[in-house]
Amino acid sequence: MPNWQDFQPFIVSGLALGGVYSLSGVGMVVLYRTTGVLNLAFGAIGGMGAFIAWSLINNLEWPEVLAYLVCVGFGAVISLAYGRLFGPPLAGRDPLVKAAATLGLALILLGAMSWIWSDKARSMRLPTSRWRYQVGEVLINWTQIIALALGVIVTVATAAFLRRTGLGTAMRALASDREITATLGVPVRRVEAATWLVSGALAGASGLLLSSLVGLDAATLTFLVISSLAATLIARLRSLTVTLVAGLVIGLVNALITPFFDLAPYRNMTPFVLATVALLFLARHQQISFARRYQ
Amino acid sequence: MTPPHPASGRPMTRPLAVLPSWARPVVAPAVLVLVLLAASPLLSSYWVLALTAVTIYSVVALGLGLLVGRVGLVSLGQIAVLALGAWVAARLTFATSLPFEVILLITGMITMVLGTLVGLPALRLSGLYLALITLMLAGAITVVLTNTNFPNGGPGFLGHQELFTGDPPVRRPDIAITDEAYFRYAVVVAALMFALVWWHVRSRPGRAWAAIRQSEPAALAAGVNITTYKLWAWALASFVTGVAGGLLAGSVSKLYTYQFPTIDSILLLAVVLMGGIYSLWGAVVAGALMKLLPALLKYWGAPADLLLILFGVGVLQVLLTAPGGLAQQFPRDMARLGRLLVGLTRRRAPGGEAP
Numbered sequence: 001m002p003n004w005q006d007f008q009p010f011i012v013s014g015l016a017l018g019g020v021y022s023l024s025g026v027g028m029v030v031l032y033r034t035t036g037v038l039n040l041a042f043g044a045i046g047g048m049g050a051f052i053a054w055s056l057i058n059n060l061e062w063p064e065v066l067a068y069l070v071c072v073g074f075g076a077v078i079s080l081a082y083g084r085l086f087g088p089p090l091a092g093r094d095p096l097v098k099a100a101a102t103l104g105l106a107l108i109l110l111g112a113m114s115w116i117w118s119d120k121a122r123s124m125r126l127p128t129s130r131w132r133y134q135v136g137e138v139l140i141n142w143t144q145i146i147a148l149a150l151g152v153i154v155t156v157a158t159a160a161f162l163r164r165t166g167l168g169t170a171m172r173a174l175a176s177d178r179e180i181t182a183t184l185g186v187p188v189r190r191v192e193a194a195t196w197l198v199s200g201a202l203a204g205a206s207g208l209l210l211s212s213l214v215g216l217d218a219a220t221l222t223f224l225v226i227s228s229l230a231a232t233l234i235a236r237l238r239s240l241t242v243t244l245v246a247g248l249v250i251g252l253v254n255a256l257i258t259p260f261f262d263l264a265p266y267r268n269m270t271p272f273v274l275a276t277v278a279l280l281f282l283a284r285h286q287q288i289s290f291a292r293r294y295q
Numbered sequence: 296m297t298p299p300h301p302a303s304g305r306p307m308t309r310p311l312a313v314l315p316s317w318a319r320p321v322v323a324p325a326v327l328v329l330v331l332l333a334a335s336p337l338l339s340s341y342w343v344l345a346l347t348a349v350t351i352y353s354v355v356a357l358g359l360g361l362l363v364g365r366v367g368l369v370s371l372g373q374i375a376v377l378a379l380g381a382w383v384a385a386r387l388t389f390a391t392s393l394p395f396e397v398i399l400l401i402t403g404m405i406t407m408v409l410g411t412l413v414g415l416p417a418l419r420l421s422g423l424y425l426a427l428i429t430l431m432l433a434g435a436i437t438v439v440l441t442n443t444n445f446p447n448g449g450p451g452f453l454g455h456q457e458l459f460t461g462d463p464p465v466r467r468p469d470i471a472i473t474d475e476a477y478f479r480y481a482v483v484v485a486a487l488m489f490a491l492v493w494w495h496v497r498s499r500p501g502r503a504w505a506a507i508r509q510s511e512p513a514a515l516a517a518g519v520n521i522t523t524y525k526l527w528a529w530a531l532a533s534f535v536t537g538v539a540g541g542l543l544a545g546s547v548s549k550l551y552t553y554q555f556p557t558i559d560s561i562l563l564l565a566v567v568l569m570g571g572i573y574s575l576w577g578a579v580v581a582g583a584l585m586k587l588l589p590a591l592l593k594y595w596g597a598p599a600d601l602l603l604i605l606f607g608v609g610v611l612q613v614l615l616t617a618p619g620g621l622a623q624q625f626p627r628d629m630a631r632l633g634r635l636l637v638g639l640t641r642r643r644a645p646g647g648e649a650p
């Protein structure tokens with residue numbers, strides 16, 4: 001049995017990663033509730049943004065801050081473009097079809113990333129990772145703090161935004177019923193566009209943080225979306241608070257298993273197992289004959 | 296008496312009309328199988344291996360196409376099922392000296408049981424949630440397989456040994472030791488799997504699945520046992536995927552986890568949608584897209600990443616404009632092109648020059 005000392009560094013790294021899972025999870029849930037699209041290209045969008053930022057810094061020698069803004073902006077723009085192009089024609093289709101279409105975007109982005117940036121291994125280190133200090137025995141850097149803080153802040157801010165503002169109310173109305181909302185005179189397309197934009201910016205920010213916390217690799221960044229997806233599934237694609245908690249728990253459990261040598265190789269199963277157990281628990285009263293569609 | 300063509304008024308030429316009705320759907324697949332069997336000695340080893348992979352992945356696509364197209368269940372974990380099948384088949388060939396056909400059959404059965412056990416709770420969900428939970432389960436299976444590795448003749452239940460030079464390869468059937476013979480063997484097994492699924496689709500289960508896909512309440516009202524038939528489809532898909540896994544184990548001889556990456560599950564859904572989910576031909580097209588296109592690109596020296604972009608565009612195109620996929624679109628476009636050409640020549644024929 002490992003002692004308390006062994007766990008401390010993993011608490012920090014787990015919470016940081018969990019914060020990013022929550023951040024992207026919230027971006028995905030808000031988009032899903034408003035537009036009905038579960039964006040499976042979330043990780044690919046962020047990854048592409050991170051690669052572009054890397055190129056701007058290392059090839060064109062842009063100032064770092066500007067490059068990071070471009071990364072977030074890229075996420076917002078590509079997500080908005082996809083939403084404007086493919087949102088309306090698919091609006092009336094099954095959520096499954098909409099999600100499968102975003103897989104198309106993910107494949108395009110992944111292909112482009114591996115094609116353009118596959119020549120050598122790269123690494124991205126946010127300057128905040130250099131500012132570190134010691135708490136007890138553990139080294140903490142600012143990227144980790146930002147990741148956790150951003151996850152919490154974005155969740156709280158989004159929840160407040162949905163409650164208090166006019167746009168937020170329109171988004172909640174869209175989540176309930178698109179047709180009726182349109183009848184009431186809400187500019188549905190504009191509200192959806194705003195959601196795509198914000199969700200894309202969150203994708204860019206998550207991609208940037210992940211590329212520094214985990215590594216700058218096209219496939220890794222694309223498929224880390226599955227961990228965030230697990231968090232959103234535990235929240236049944238509905239609750240922002242549960243998404244935040246689930247994201248943090250997934251990150252934390254995943255990291256805290258590391259000191260157990262027998263279990264450590266299996267630690268990457270954490271999001272899958274937690275999501276599966278949660279989903280099956282939530283569906284325990286369902287019958288196969290009438291499996292629910294959860295529109 | 297052949298019916299007149301609606302446009303030209305001439306009797307339509309239907310070359311297959313002379314055959315009895317049961318034989319008509321068999322002709323084209325039989326021709327394809329015979330051509331593949333006959334062509335195998337003419338191909339270089341590169342193309343034999345590529346076409347063997349196409350054959351095997353056609354069967355995998357067949358399983359997923361059955362779930363998506365017939366019953367409306369989307370699974371993003373079929374590659375994990377394939378890996379499971381390959382693991383079971385490899386373990387069986389090292390543990391027993393049974394003939395390869397029996398091993399394939401047992402592998403299919405075991406994969407069917409495992410797949411159904413996994414599917415039983417997952418089938419309580421449907422639509423998007425089922426797709427996502429299968430993605431999660433596939434991820435979990437992949438992590439486990441990364442740690443257990445594939446059997447290579449080692450001791451114990453897992454049958455894997457780390458330090459072993461000159462791994463004994465997975466045994467092939469005695470009649471198909473060479474790559475070329477194994478290709479023919481795979482084609483025959485794949486044809487049997489297609490026949491099995493075709494038989495299901497054409498008989499009672501197929502009609503039940505069609506009813507379920509249209510509307511579950513209506514199917515229930517019509518007396519269809521939804522639970523049984525959903526599980527049946529799931530079991531059948533797992534069975535053919537398991538057999539494909541067994542074929543794959545024999546084909547590559549040495550199995551590694553990297554042969555079953557997560558992205559393949561997503562690519563598989565992409566090519567199945569592109570190939571067409573409402574026709575069994577779609578599965579053949581899907582297998583070719585998944586394994587023949589990469590071989591072609593490699594042969595031409597083009598970057599393989601282009602394929603991902605192409606598949607991404609293909610998925611979007613299929614979902615937006617052509618739900619029937621290539622299997623439906625291609626013949627229709629060809630027929631349209633044919634009519635266009637016929638129309639052009641006919642207009643020019645009487646006067647020599649077009650007016």
